[in-house]
Amino acid sequence: xxxxxNIVGYCEPVSCRGGxxxxxxxxxxxxxxxxxxxxxxxxxxxxxxxxxxxxxxxSAPGFPVxxxxxxxxxxxxxxxxxGPSPLLGDLSSFAITCSVRPxxxxxxxxxxxxxxxxxxAWSRDGFVLGSDATGxxxxxxxxxxxxxxxxxxxxxxxxxxAHPTRSPGVDSASRGGSTRGTVTQVxxxxxxxxxxxGRVSMLRLNSAETSFSWDAxxxxxxxxxxxxxxxxxxxxxxxxxxxxxxxxxxxGSSQTPxxxxxxxxxxxxxxxSDMYDAGWETTAxxxxxxxxxxxxxxxxxxxDHGVDRTPFFVAAPAExxxxxxxxxxxxxxxxxxxxxxxxxxxxxxxxxAAPPPNHQWLVENPEVGYSMYEYHPDGSGxxxxxxxxxxMNMKPAADTWGFTPDSNIVGWLHHTGVDFDVVTDEQVHAExxxxxxxxxxxxxxxxxxxxxxxxxxxxxAWQRDGGRLMYMGGNGFYWRVAFSDSWPGAMxxxxxxxxxxxxxxxxxEYHHAFGGGYGGLWRRQGRAPNQICGVGFAAQGFGKGxxxxxxxxxxxxxxxxxxxxxxxxxGDHGVGGGAAGQEIDRFEPSLGSPRHAVVVASAxxxxxxxxxxxxxxxxxxxxxxxxxxxxxxxVFYEIDGGGAVWSTSSIAWFGALATDGYDNDVAxxxxxxxxxxMEPTPFVPPTAVRxxxxxxxPTLE
Numbered sequence: 001x002x003x004x005x006n007i008v009g010y011c012e013p014v015s016c017r018g019g020x021x022x023x024x025x026x027x028x029x030x031x032x033x034x035x036x037x038x039x040x041x042x043x044x045x046x047x048x049x050x051x052x053x054x055x056x057x058x059s060a061p062g063f064p065v066x067x068x069x070x071x072x073x074x075x076x077x078x079x080x081x082x083g084p085s086p087l088l089g090d091l092s093s094f095a096i097t098c099s100v101r102p103x104x105x106x107x108x109x110x111x112x113x114x115x116x117x118x119x120x121a122w123s124r125d126g127f128v129l130g131s132d133a134t135g136x137x138x139x140x141x142x143x144x145x146x147x148x149x150x151x152x153x154x155x156x157x158x159x160x161x162a163h164p165t166r167s168p169g170v171d172s173a174s175r176g177g178s179t180r181g182t183v184t185q186v187x188x189x190x191x192x193x194x195x196x197x198g199r200v201s202m203l204r205l206n207s208a209e210t211s212f213s214w215d216a217x218x219x220x221x222x223x224x225x226x227x228x229x230x231x232x233x234x235x236x237x238x239x240x241x242x243x244x245x246x247x248x249x250x251x252g253s254s255q256t257p258x259x260x261x262x263x264x265x266x267x268x269x270x271x272x273s274d275m276y277d278a279g280w281e282t283t284a285x286x287x288x289x290x291x292x293x294x295x296x297x298x299x300x301x302x303x304d305h306g307v308d309r310t311p312f313f314v315a316a317p318a319e320x321x322x323x324x325x326x327x328x329x330x331x332x333x334x335x336x337x338x339x340x341x342x343x344x345x346x347x348x349x350x351x352x353a354a355p356p357p358n359h360q361w362l363v364e365n366p367e368v369g370y371s372m373y374e375y376h377p378d379g380s381g382x383x384x385x386x387x388x389x390x391x392m393n394m395k396p397a398a399d400t401w402g403f404t405p406d407s408n409i410v411g412w413l414h415h416t417g418v419d420f421d422v423v424t425d426e427q428v429h430a431e432x433x434x435x436x437x438x439x440x441x442x443x444x445x446x447x448x449x450x451x452x453x454x455x456x457x458x459x460x461a462w463q464r465d466g467g468r469l470m471y472m473g474g475n476g477f478y479w480r481v482a483f484s485d486s487w488p489g490a491m492x493x494x495x496x497x498x499x500x501x502x503x504x505x506x507x508x509e510y511h512h513a514f515g516g517g518y519g520g521l522w523r524r525q526g527r528a529p530n531q532i533c534g535v536g537f538a539a540q541g542f543g544k545g546x547x548x549x550x551x552x553x554x555x556x557x558x559x560x561x562x563x564x565x566x567x568x569x570x571g572d573h574g575v576g577g578g579a580a581g582q583e584i585d586r587f588e589p590s591l592g593s594p595r596h597a598v599v600v601a602s603a604x605x606x607x608x609x610x611x612x613x614x615x616x617x618x619x620x621x622x623x624x625x626x627x628x629x630x631x632x633x634x635v636f637y638e639i640d641g642g643g644a645v646w647s648t649s650s651i652a653w654f655g656a657l658a659t660d661g662y663d664n665d666v667a668x669x670x671x672x673x674x675x676x677x678m679e680p681t682p683f684v685p686p687t688a689v690r691x692x693x694x695x696x697x698p699t700l701e
Contacts, residue, residue: 014311015427027072045411060289061289076275082233096146104197104198110272116186129158134177158178161176197272210230223237245506273366309395325422325423444472468644535586536591546581546604565665579656602631612629
């Protein structure tokens with residue numbers, strides 16, 4: 001089955017402002033002319049019952065333009081290059097030592113070191129020198145290699161010794177081997193890890209004349225492999241291999257690369273599937289007009305053989321901002337970039353529907369790289385994701401998760417007639433509080449799950465300064481992520497001991513290479529989402545959605561939310577049959593929910609597949625779906641400085657906004673909050689916390 005997708009592209013950068021230049025990198029499977037223009041997305045969901053798919057053509061200098069499309073290649077696989085340097089080319093006899101942990105048993109030999117006609121590889125028959133192998137050895141364990149070369153004699157030898165472990169049994173089963181080969185020239189450049197799945201540590205080269213010692217524990221956020229020897233012949237990493245990972249000397253005495261002896265984390269994990277930068281040539285570029293309204297735009301590429309829309313986000317300048325901003329969760333889009341859930345989890349799709357075309361393209365082109373919800377072919381979790389490649393699910397009408405669903409919130413904002421800007425969380429990371437300055441109201445997407453320290457700090461400061469937050473989703477502010485200036489466009493996650501996660505980082509590898517911070521859940525670092533939005537992730541399930549029921553707690557503070565809404569039950573419509581669903585959040589003071597907050601409504605009538613998150617199950621694994629903690633709590637509270645928070649606590653809220661042409665209870669409630677939050681009249685927290693005796697059933701079983 002062919003996807004039929006013939007045109008794909010990506011932008012650099014994804015987030016921009018007027019005056020910036022955005023470059024489109026485009027590949028066309030069919031050579032020929034492509035007409036390109038700029039469009040603004042109003043709603044990118046073809047299934048939206050009120051609007052359908054809506055975009056507007058935009059007048060921009062130089063567009064429309066016709067370009068000549070052609071194929072551009074995808075070349076995955078991380079590696080390191082050293083040289084060119086005469087210091088390598090002048091060698092006559094030398095020894096290379098390193099430790100290697102292969103992570104697969106490959107069908108074909110995988111090169112570990114390439115140095116002229118000296119080739120050290122890993123195969124099913126063990127380590128290979130030239131064409132001769134040591135004999136079969138285990139993958140998944142460390143071996144100490146010594147390669148000796150005498151160019152005058154044209155000879156080489158390799159000895160592989162199994163590095164000692166903490167298991168006498170393991171050490172008795174595998175010891176190593178040796179082999180010999182021929183070498184006539186080495187050249188002035190050495191490549192390490194190119195085409196290899198596994199780890200390399202403590203790489204050294206010694207000769208009678210000089211020595212080199214490459215230390216991967218130095219600056220793991222960077223792209224340099226530092227030579228600590230007398231020559232300073234540093235290597236350069238390509239396609240973002242994993243750093244801050246355990247080497248053969250790691251003994252468990254330290255879990256933190258920053259404080260451990262360097263030898264413990266002197267390792268690099270190469271993957272043949274790593275894809276940081278496709279490196280495509282620029283097809284077209286746009287100098288963003290300074291008067292272009294803030295919004296979500298796309299390069300639209302059209303030809304007889306296909307259509308592609310490649311989005312980018314234009315934020316407003318500081319001097320021309322509206323009161324309201326839509327906070328685009330691009331970090332979350334990046335985490336899910338190219339996720340294959342349509343393919344690997346068919347139960348998400350009723351009737352076993354075929355994958356959408358963009359997802360079928362991923363099957364045909366695995367070299368585009370993976371999302372952070374998948375594994376590399378060697379079984380290790382994907383820690384990094386990058387914008388510098390096609391991202392097939394961050395396109396209008398491309399997915400049922402993330403960008404396309406969030407466009408329903410954008411469509412609703414347009415429907416209200418309220419002037420608003422967009423700002424991305426990526427810009428908040430880079431610019432801090434300056435990215436949010438001047439905005440009275442922030443409206444989130446349906447699933448702002450991934451947040452860096454700088455993002456969270458800026459949002460907290462904005463709230464303390466009187467900001468009003470409309471948290472329009474579920475499972476927000478959940479995972480800690482990190483970025484590095486050395487790898488622009490890339491993001492890192494380490495899935496540590498807890499959380500609802502697709503994989504878990506290896507022992508001792510819970511700290512980010514980017515910045516060194518402890519990864520995993522913000523909840524485990526004293527910054528649970530409850531502190532920002534009053535609620536935190538409670539349960540997940542993808543069956544039928546649920547309605548909310550009002551509590552009537554403290555009506556004098558919250559009745560305005562329900563103006564024009566009849567009855568106590570609302571949201572029994574939309575995607576999946578209800579506004580509370582998919583992933584839901586709960587009010588919980590023990591995790592930092594403000595005690596003066598009002599739970600204005602709750603949704604509790606969930607299907608049996610709505611199960612509590614695993615971090616909630618502290619003392620039991622009882623039937624989680626029956627527990628009182630499985631609920632979505634709509635919460636409101638005021639903050640000193642005139643600010644406030646309103647949280648829907650459900651990803652599925654977006655899917656109920658457009659019912660009956662936006663003439664429904666969910667849209668009305670949401671607009672009531674938006675209009676009141678836009679008013680300059682400050683919110684004032686109550687002088688006394690009322691209702692503390694009205695306790696809910698225990699939720700931390």
